[in-house]
Amino acid sequence: MKTKITKAVIPAAGFGTRLLPGTKAQPKEMLVVLDKPVIQYVVEEAVQSGITDILIIISEGKEVLKTHFRPDEALEKLLEEKGKHKELEAIRSLNHLANIQYVYQHEQKGLGDAVLCAEKFVGDKPFAVLLGDTIIEAVKPLTLQLAEVYELIENPVVSLQEVPLVIAHRYGVFVGDKVKERLFSGTELIEKPPVGKSPSNLVFSGRYVLTPDIFEALRHTKPGVNNEIQLTDAIRMLMAHRKVYGWAFDGKRHDVGNKLDFIKTNVLFGLKNKEIGEELREWLRLEL
Ligand code: G1P
Numbered sequence: 001m002k003t004k005i006t007k008a009v010i011p012a013a014g015f016g017t018r019l020l021p022g023t024k025a026q027p028k029e030m031l032v033v034l035d036k037p038v039i040q041y042v043v044e045e046a047v048q049s050g051i052t053d054i055l056i057i058i059s060e061g062k063e064v065l066k067t068h069f070r071p072d073e074a075l076e077k078l079l080e081e082k083g084k085h086k087e088l089e090a091i092r093s094l095n096h097l098a099n100i101q102y103v104y105q106h107e108q109k110g111l112g113d114a115v116l117c118a119e120k121f122v123g124d125k126p127f128a129v130l131l132g133d134t135i136i137e138a139v140k141p142l143t144l145q146l147a148e149v150y151e152l153i154e155n156p157v158v159s160l161q162e163v164p165l166v167i168a169h170r171y172g173v174f175v176g177d178k179v180k181e182r183l184f185s186g187t188e189l190i191e192k193p194p195v196g197k198s199p200s201n202l203v204f205s206g207r208y209v210l211t212p213d214i215f216e217a218l219r220h221t222k223p224g225v226n227n228e229i230q231l232t233d234a235i236r237m238l239m240a241h242r243k244v245y246g247w248a249f250d251g252k253r254h255d256v257g258n259k260l261d262f263i264k265t266n267v268l269f270g271l272k273n274k275e276i277g278e279e280l281r282e283w284l285r286l287e288l
Contacts (some may be wrong), residue, residue, distance in 0.1 A: 003147035005128050005209055007121065008051040011114040012132030012253040013059035013105040018258045027062045028257045029132040035267040038256045039065055040094070041135045045068055046098050049143035054137040055101045055121040057114045066102055068192060071095045110228025115210075116218040126150060126211050129231075132205035135265060138251025146209040149183065149247050156214070156238060160184065161205035161253055169195050171203035172232035174246045191232035192225045202246060204232060205253045213238060 016023030019031070029039040039056070046054055052233050058065055072091065079088040099120065103221045105114045115129060136142040142159055149157045160174050176184035184202065193199070208231075217234040224230040238244055254265040270280045 002255075003144070003151055005048055005049070005143075005150060005197050006051060007053045007055070007125065008046040008130055008143065008242040009055050009057065009122065010039070010046070010060065010130050010132045011041060011057045011105075011111055012065060013057045013114050013135055014111075014133075015211065016107060016133070016257055019262065020184075023284050025061070027065060028064075030064055031256060032069065032266050033135065033254075033256060034273060035260075037068060037130040038135060038238075039068065039132050042130050042132055043069070043097055043100070044101050045136060045141045046128065046130055048141040049147060051071075051143065052098055054098045055118050056100060056102050056132070056161055057105050057117050058102055059105055059108065062113040069094055069097070076178070092176060099114060109231055109275050110223070110226070112218050112221055112231040112234050115231055115234075116215060116229070119212075119215045120268060122212055122215075124157075124212050126209055129208040133255065133257040135254040135256060136207065136249075136251055137206075137254070138249060141247050142207045142251060143209075145249055146207055146247055147243065150209045151184075153243070153245055155243045155245055156208070156210045156235060157245040158209075158235065158245050159205045159207040160202045160248045162201055162248065165198060165201040166196075166235055168198035169193050171205075173198050173200050174202045174204060175200045176202070176246055179245070182248045182250075184246040186239060186246055187237070188228035189236040189244070190229040202248060205249070206255070208235075210235070211238075211242075213242075218240040 016028030019028055030037045061178055076091060103117050105117050129276045146157050171190055174186060175188040176186040214234055217237040221234045223228050224233045235244055254259045255259050256265055271277050
């Protein structure tokens with residue numbers, strides 16, 4: 001289905017501190033899950049959701065993200081000569097995924113500040129934000145789910161996930177009233193509340209459809225948790241003049257920027273893979 005949302009912003013400028021030293025020279029968004037870097041899963045979700053224009057926010061040293069989506073004629077020629085058609089197809093498919101542009105966030109001042117770097121690219125239309133280190137598995141791509149919800153409510157909508165209340169403080173927390181199945185109207189949004197003080201177990205899960213007034217709000221957002229400009233704080237500001245919705249999606253979120261999830265995601269994707277799934281299952285059974 002075609003929706004009004006055709007532009008997406010993918011913040012990928014942050015340091016991958018939870019996976020150091022692995023992510024010192026290798027961006028966490030380029031870590032491979034099965035046979036593709038995380039960022040490719042994210043871009044593919046955007047494309048499958050009807051997005052045609054993508055802005056990836058990077059920082060100095062993360063240029064390899066650009067290299068991944070840039071055509072590589074020498075590699076294509078080599079694969080062609082060697083008759084490696086499957087690999088050639090996989091490489092070529094990257095060339096025409098979408099119109100991908102890049103912008104630098106020069107100082108790591110937070111997710112909100114990263115999104116602010118997209119103002120010129122976005123212009124005056126609603127747009128999607130997909131966190132570059134998070135893979136979402138869902139029957140219908142999550143960004144498309146949000147874009148469809150946006151068509152109905154014409155207000156910002158963020159993806160939500162239920163987590164055990166005891167770990168909700170690790171996330172942006174959404175407090176709201178249920179409007180209908182899966183849809184909540186926000187009453188309070190809190191970025192990483194103090195431990196044990198979370199008023200809700202519905203948390204922000206890495207996908208957003210936002211309206212361009214977010215940029216004005218971001219310009220007025222003071223540094224919050226971790227002394228960073230938080231996107232959640234700017235979205236909360238929008239609630240002064242419009243509604244903000246949350247969509248509790250059906251699917252799984254894999255935050256590949258931490259050790260446990262990175263390993264789990266690889267195992268899960270490996271088990272589902274036709275080529276190696278059966279052998280991996282057998283190996284795990286014998287090994288454990
Ligand atoms: C970011 C957001 C937070 C959200 C989380 C997971 O936090 O600021 O609201 O819950 O992603 O999507 P981070 O994990 O970058 O600290």
